[in-house]
Amino acid sequence: KHTEIRAPFHCRIGTVTLDVDQYVGTGQDLFEAYNIDLVEVEAQAPMSEVRRLIQNESQTASLEEFSMQRVRDVFNVRAVVEMASSDMPARWEARFMRVRESLDLQTRSLSMVVGVDDPYEQVIPGIRPPLLQGTYCRVTLIGQARPNQVIIPRHTVHGSHVYVLDDEQRLRKQPVDVAFVQGEFAVIRNGLTGGEKLIVSDPAPAVEGMLIDPVADDELLDRVVTDASGADLALPTATNQDQAGNTGGSDD
Template identity: 40%
Template sequence: MSALFRRWGRGLVIASGLAAGILLIAVSIIHRQTPTRGEDTFQVPTVRVVDAAPLPFVVEARGYGTAQPARTWNATANVPGRVVARHAGLESGTLLAKGTLLLEIDPSRYRLAEAEARAQLASLAAEQAQLKREVENTRRLVALERERLTLAEQELARIQRLANGGSVSRSRLGDERRATLAQRQTVQSLENELALIPARRQRLKAEVERMTTRLDQARRDLEDTRFEAPYDLRLGEVEAERHQYINAGQRLFSAEGIEAAEVVAQVPMDMLRRLLGTQTVRDAEDAGLDIAQRLDFSAIDAEVTLVAGKGARWPARVVRIANGLDPATRTARVVVQVDDPYRQVAPLTRPALVRDMYVQVRLTAKAPTPQIAVPATAVHQGEVYVVDSDQRLVRRPVQVAFEQHDLAVVAQGLEEGDSVIVDDLMPAISGMAIEPQRDEELARRLRRRALGERR
């Protein structure tokens, strides 16, 4: 009996479980929900947009280079001698003012050479004065001797007539002829002396020129014994010491001017081409004149920034474009000059612009016409997403002229007033509904960036 009861109990439990499962399935079928259409659950995305508008644009080019002094001086001895004077501050790195006596070589031998040349010139001057006096005296003697010759010839003529008449002996006539010939010889000798005067004068003139040259050389050698600062400078390596004997051609010290520094910046050609495209080329009579010499560099603003130093910058100006390209990088070499690189020096915030500092050069010029610029991230493989009047997305192909920093300058494809999407949509389907929201702060930032402002 108990076994039968157990079998009926297990059957009842199984039947109850099946009934409960069938009941749950029936309830699920009765209360099931039909699927809704996708259009009913799709949410219109909200995106940031900016209006395309022509903006005043500042074209920029950047390059890197090392600073060098605009003027350098390698002092070399032109004359030999012993160093008799040396400035106490003649050491590497010292700043000295223009006109400071830096070093002097013993000038005694060159002063003696100058004195000797002066004495020789004085002697030649005396000879010239003597020659002048001799010319005057000889001319007077010539005049007197010519008068005596005239009288002698008259006397000879008289004696000749008397001798022809037999009144005077032939010996007397011979004596008179010999006297007349002697007088003629005297006159001829004096005239020969006068004829030689120009040659003597020319010889003295040549001697004077030779001694004048020697005197000039002595003076120049004397000047070469003194080394004075030709401009405000900073000393480099110094190789001369006091009492040291210096040979001609020996290097003494090096120095560099502090009034200006130059940087040869290596600028990519495409950047430089865009920058120079903003300038008006001046007409030149010489058609072969270098195009760089026909540009108005004053219209280009330049600034030099220390790469390793935060905030250290100097105003500069473009002075020339070096000939040719850099053989290693194929970049153009633009030379900028920084005036007074030692002015207002602050050791921590504004150091002096000294030799071999690695710097960045920033060149800017205002574009002649406004440009349409959008964030570079808004350009997707040659397309820009815009919102049409029905607030639908349109994929617009554009032509980007160039990119500058985070801006893309659009040459074709956008019109003034187009609403450009600046967010990155995934997916971006043409015709999809868009909820645009203008980003005024981004628009102001774009305008500042187009004007070249750093912030």
């Protein structure tokens, strides 16, 4: 009755380790309180993949300039947090917050922390549960769009070349330099300018100069464009039925 504890933030009480009329000492844990205004999720990614998210047009940064604000500017990314559960799929829009100070010693991966704001306000009963402490999640980091890129299905790259059709509908081997691959697509640095007719099936045997009767694969084209544009990562917009419980719509 002589003690009143005021939390400095809106919270949900977890484990309580004290009883009524109990004496406590300095530094003793009394209870756990989880912030309901923000939930942080930590994700790891190899440095080779993290490099593609970094936006550093000047290509320079001194140690003194590498402040937390500088890190947020360099990692100008969106994030989507998904509950890794097949029986109740749920997504939340998140924002990049910070990177850990060191690499993981075993995986040599960089740990990045993203935050989901007001997860309890985004609850949709039976559809989107609250994002609780300890939930196993999948994090997708979305970098800034790279305009004027040549993308092709990744399976069409045969070592250092692809197969294309010339103006006479004949098969030609075209050397290419792949910038990186991701998902179902590959980004071409050199060798293709866009607009070429690409052989997407596996020609066997592939005889250069052979006459080809092409058939367009529109389904594959749509799938690769969707994958490269990130259109499948858009969050569903709330309907009138669940508008009251869903404050997070789609930004895409």
